[in-house]
Amino acid sequence: MTFEELGLHDQLLEALSYMGFEQATPIQEQAIPAILQGRDLIACAQTGTGKTGAFTIPLLQHLSEHRDRGAMIIVPTRELAIQIDQQIEGFGYFLGIHSLPVYGGGDGSGWDQQKKALIQGVDIIVATPGKLISYLNLGHVKLDHIRYLILDEADRMMDMGFRDDINKIISHLPKERQNLLFSATMPPKIRELSHRLLKDPYEITLSISKPAEGVLQAAYICHDHQKTPLLTRLIADKPNYKSILIFSSTKKNVNTILQSLRKHKIAAEGVSSDLEQQEREEVLSRFRSKQTRILVATDVLSRGIDIKDINLVINYDVPKNAEDYVHRVGRTARADTTGVALTFINEKDMFDFAQIEALIEATVTKVPVPEDLGEVPVWKPVRQRRPMGSRGGGKKPGRKSGGRKK
Secondary structure (H helix, E strand, O other), X not given: OEHHHHOOOHHHHHHXXXXXXXXXXXXXXXXXXXXXXXXXXXXXXOOOOOHHHHHHHHHHHHHHHOOOOEEEEEOOXXXXXXXXXXXXXXXXXXXXXXXXXXXXXXXXXXXXXXXXXXXXXXXXXXXXXXXXXXXXXXXXXXXXXXXXXXXXXXXXXXXXXXXXXXXXXXXXXXXXXXXEEEEOOOOHHHHHHHHHHOOOOEEEEOOOOOOOOOEEEEEEEOOHHHHHHHHHHHHHOOOOOOOEEEEOOOHHHHHHHHHHHHHOOXXXXXXXXXXXXXXXXXXXXXXXXXXXXXXXXXXXXXXXXXXXXXXXXXXXXXXXXXXXXXXXXXXXXXXXXXEEEEEEEOHXXXXXXXXXXXXXXXXXXEOOOOHHHOOOOOOOOOOOOOOOOOOOOOOOOOOOOXXXXX
């Protein structure tokens, strides 16, 4: 379906055409008409389905028709706040509508600018919960014009402990408003939130447990010490891949992987919470523009971040949350393109990966590791038993008495 068929204004259609958007995705086909009708909405869809456009496009049309109204978009991470703000600014340029990203982690230089804009009132606020609460506590936010509330990646915000912050933010908003809730999964806590927040909502459910059809998935069974030589060989064997994203579950491993790659004369950059916000944005910008070919990252990039034309995603380790696997591999094969997702599986991760296969209802091909790297574990996905003393009052393995595990 084209955007023209969805009843959008000419200025908005011009903006979409200029930005290269012509055909609506399935979630956009369902969400845009419902939102334009003023319905509350709850949508369950995986990353890469075009859900950001599903709410920003009709939101911009509403605001262009009612210039005295405003909108608030709440997101879990600063990276997602920046991405949505950039998309809105791209579309909004044609409509004279502006947004303001509000997130923590900066050097403080933008505080006065954000404070001034929030006090005066801005068309669209795109904020992380914690930072917005800081402004609310100081009385620096004008919210009486807000008529549209969007919660994006709602399940992630619940997992990150933002439930109370979200409730507090909602308590400051006008009662009369349109509410939109987007989530990659639909656990009971999201259902409970939707019952409290939404009135007679229009419901959309797209497949959330399977990677996009264009993703070619494969896995390597290997020992931990074989991962680095396997990684460097895979990268060397794929010189035509212009964009490679490597995921690791810990920032410590991100640094280890970077050191190993650089030791083999392979240029790469990394993103983790160790970087200052400005540094993270600069690294992501270079990766988006293909100045950086290889990016190593923690799961902070597995959700929400829209980087086009990623040829290869490598899971250096298996994510403990099966849904996170879908989000990781969802970084490639976006918008009807194709891509490859490879996963390294050690002995301890076999059971977790078997659960992932059950979730996506598919058996991922196990590719043999090159023989010169040595013998590999036998595929035997059995739940790992907890060591004695890991329950009750005993100490957990790997944790020193009186300290926190890093």
